[in-house]
Amino acid sequence: xxxLVQHKYIKFGLVLALSISLILFTQFIKxxxxxxxxxxxxxxxxxLLVLWGFAFLGLLISDLMKKTNLKVLADFPxxxxxxxxxxxxxxxxxxxxxxxxxVDFLAITTPVxxxxxxxxxxxxxxxSKTSWRVAIVAVFVFMGTYTGSALIAQLGLILSGK
Amino acid sequence: xxxxxxLYFLGFIxxxxxxxxxxxxxxxxxxxxxxxxxxxxxxxxxxxVLGIPAFRKGVLKKVYAKENVDFAGxxxxxxxxxxxxxxxxxxAPKLKEILSVGWVFLFQELGNVxxxxxxxxxxxxxxxxxxxxxxxxxLGREGELAYISEKYTLNSPEGRGVLSLxxxxxxxxxxxxxxxxxxxxxxxxxxxxxxxxxxxGSASMMTAASSSLVAMMPENESVILSYAAASQLLTSFLxxxxxxxIAVPLQSFMYKLLTGGKKNDKTRAA
Numbered sequence: 180x181x182x183l184v185q186h187k188y189i190k191f192g193l194v195l196a197l198s199i200s201l202i203l204f205t206q207f208i209k210x211x212x213x214x215x216x217x218x219x220x221x222x223x224x225x226x227l228l229v230l231w232g233f234a235f236l237g238l239l240i241s242d243l244m245k246k247t248n249l250k251v252l253a254d255f256p257x258x259x260x261x262x263x264x265x266x267x268x269x270x271x272x273x274x275x276x277x278x279x280x281x282v283d284f285l286a287i288t289t290p291v292x293x294x295x296x297x298x299x300x301x302x303x304x305x306x307s308k309t310s311w312r313v314a315i316v317a318v319f320v321f322m323g324t325y326t327g328s329a330l331i332a333q334l335g336l337i338l339s340g341k
Numbered sequence: 342x343x344x345x346x347x348l349y350f351l352g353f354i355x356x357x358x359x360x361x362x363x364x365x366x367x368x369x370x371x372x373x374x375x376x377x378x379x380x381x382x383x384x385x386x387x388x389x390v391l392g393i394p395a396f397r398k399g400v401l402k403k404v405y406a407k408e409n410v411d412f413a414g415x416x417x418x419x420x421x422x423x424x425x426x427x428x429x430x431x432x433a434p435k436l437k438e439i440l441s442v443g444w445v446f447l448f449q450e451l452g453n454v455x456x457x458x459x460x461x462x463x464x465x466x467x468x469x470x471x472x473x474x475x476x477x478x479x480l481g482r483e484g485e486l487a488y489i490s491e492k493y494t495l496n497s498p499e500g501r502g503v504l505s506l507x508x509x510x511x512x513x514x515x516x517x518x519x520x521x522x523x524x525x526x527x528x529x530x531x532x533x534x535x536x537x538x539x540x541x542g543s544a545s546m547m548t549a550a551s552s553s554l555v556a557m558m559p560e561n562e563s564v565i566l567s568y569a570a571a572s573q574l575l576t577s578f579l580x581x582x583x584x585x586x587i588a589v590p591l592q593s594f595m596y597k598l599l600t601g602g603k604k605n606d607k608t609r610a611a
Contacts, residue, residue, distance in 0.1 A: 194419040197351075202423060204355060208362040233429065234422035251578075256483075257418065258425045258544050259577040262570060265429020270436065279430035284555070284566065285379065287424045288548055292381040292515060293357040294420045295545055296388020297350075298413035299511050300405055303393060306508065312467040313505040316476050320460040320506065321517050324480055325550070326525070327455025328538030328572075333531055335445030341533075 188239075195234050199227040201290035206283045222281035229278050233268065237261030349400060350409040357387050366556055371520075374527035377556035381549065382519050389512065421544055428570035435567035446572055449537050450579050456480065457592045465599050474596065475502025478588055481510050482543050484581050488589075515549035522550040523557050532558055536565040540572025542580050547573045 206223065209216045217223075241257035269275045361384040368375045390396075397405050432439065439446065460477035469476065475493070479485040481503055486495075493499035518541070525535055532554060539550035551569035555562045 191419060194416045195422060198420045198423050201354065201358065201420075205358050205362060208359055212362055212365055227423075230423040230426045233426035234419075237422065237426070238419075254581070256577055258421060259574055261422050261425040262429045262432070262574055265426040266432050266436075267429075269430045269433035276430045276433055279427055282427065284427065284562070285381070285552060287427055288379070288381045288552055289358050289361055289384050290354065291417075291421050291424055291548070292545065293354050293361065293384040293388055294413050294417050295515070296357070296385040297354070297392060297405070297410060298417050299389060300392025301407075301410050302508055302512065303389065306512065309505040309508060310469075310472075312464070312469050313472065313476050313502060314509060315467060316460055316464045316469065316473070317481075317506055317509040317513075318517070319463045320456045320477055320480065321510075321514065322521065323455030323457075323459035324453045324541050325455070325518070325521060325538050326452075327458065328449040328452030328541070329525060329530055329534050331452045332445055332449040332534035332537040335448055336442065336531055336534055339442055339445060341442055 191238055192235060195231050198234075198290065199231050201293075202230075202282060202287050203227060205289045206286035209283060209286055217281070217283035217286070220281065222278055226278035226280070226282040229275055230265075230282065233265040234261050237264045240264065346403050346406040346409055347412075349403040350406075350412070353400075353404040357384050360387060371524065374524070376520055376523045376527075377553060379519060379549075379552055379556055381552065382516055385515055424548065425544065428566065428573070431563060431566040432570050432574075435563065435571075438564075439567065439571045446537060446575055449534075449572070450575060450583055451587065452538060453479065453541070453576070453580070453583055454588045454591055457588055457595060461592060461595050462599060465596075469502070470600075471498035472502035472505075474592065475499040475504070476506045478503065478592060479580075479584055480514075480542050480546075481506030484542070484584060488581075488584060510543065510546070514543060514546045518546045518550040519553040523553050526554060526557055532561055532565060533568055536568035537572045539565075539569035540574070540576045542573070542576045544573065 203219070203223070206217060206219055210219065237260040238257060241255075241260045244252040244255065244260070247253055269279070361380040364383050365380060367378045369378055391401055392405050392410075456477050456479050461473055464473035464477055475489050475498070478489065485503055486507055489495070489499050489503040495504060518539075522535055522539065526532060535554055536551060539547045539554070541547060541550070547569055551565055554565050558565065
């Protein structure tokens, strides 16, 4: 059993290592394309390692919380835990903020979406089973949630005089 | 993951990133305004389009081998974790500022019922019936999926509705928001309001919306990313409650109102 658990976390660690390697690769390509973009230096490497550490810690916390009986905590997504872990550490030391800041933001997003694109490849076929009506509705649903929030937020900002 | 095909997969990811980054940020005119399309959009498009079964020959067949596509799906969330860790670093320096307008963050969560307010009438107008319940309750992510499958099962019309929305969102959500967010910006919305609303509850849609806003206004990167991330966190906490206590009652009220409540009256009379 312990062996299985160990194996699981080693795998998680390796996938996270793949993730930060892809970020580094993307940032490198960005520099090739535009030498003015975020440079790669030791802070970038530190930042990537910090990201790896926070992600891993968030994963561990999420797994621990799943064992608690508190539904609110057990259902909270691992993505949220990682953000919270990172937020707490970044509030305690500015070093983390600076290190993570040396990692180009957009360089983090491209690999994620490349992965996402491949992961949905097998679902493209299912799309033909979806009715065109729901597809039209989907557009309005997306617009609805975003515009709804934006209108309230806009009003709120005006009312608070910000 | 079989070793040999796995290497094709990794190589292919690098190629996608390379091509997407070489295309770079493209500015596309939409009417009078210009919208920036980010490399992340090209990355998701390349990954999807080359995966169309007709293209899966030769190397691509190995790239899109079942175990590789499964691997991408299963571990996508882990690949995303460093991104979520990055958001923590964006929020931290702005936390005071965010808390000072905290109530605005709270209230804009209610805007998520816009899915019901706008989506439901359109769905009924198009002739959808119970499917509309599943398709307009929310953004159709894991929360709605779980709720609908528990209440109606996924084999019901409601279940089909939410599953279809889930699929469409997974495929096109990020692309949609990367165009729609800058569009609203050009309509004159405050970028902070748009940044806040980017926390729609799906990490990839939030990232697409907020980073497209950043591409339009690089000088406000830190504010946009921190507001979007904070609002996303809030949605993770409150999303289920907004759905159960506000969206569900509102939806059933509007459904009865718009359909004349025939079905429900019958059951009540009986």
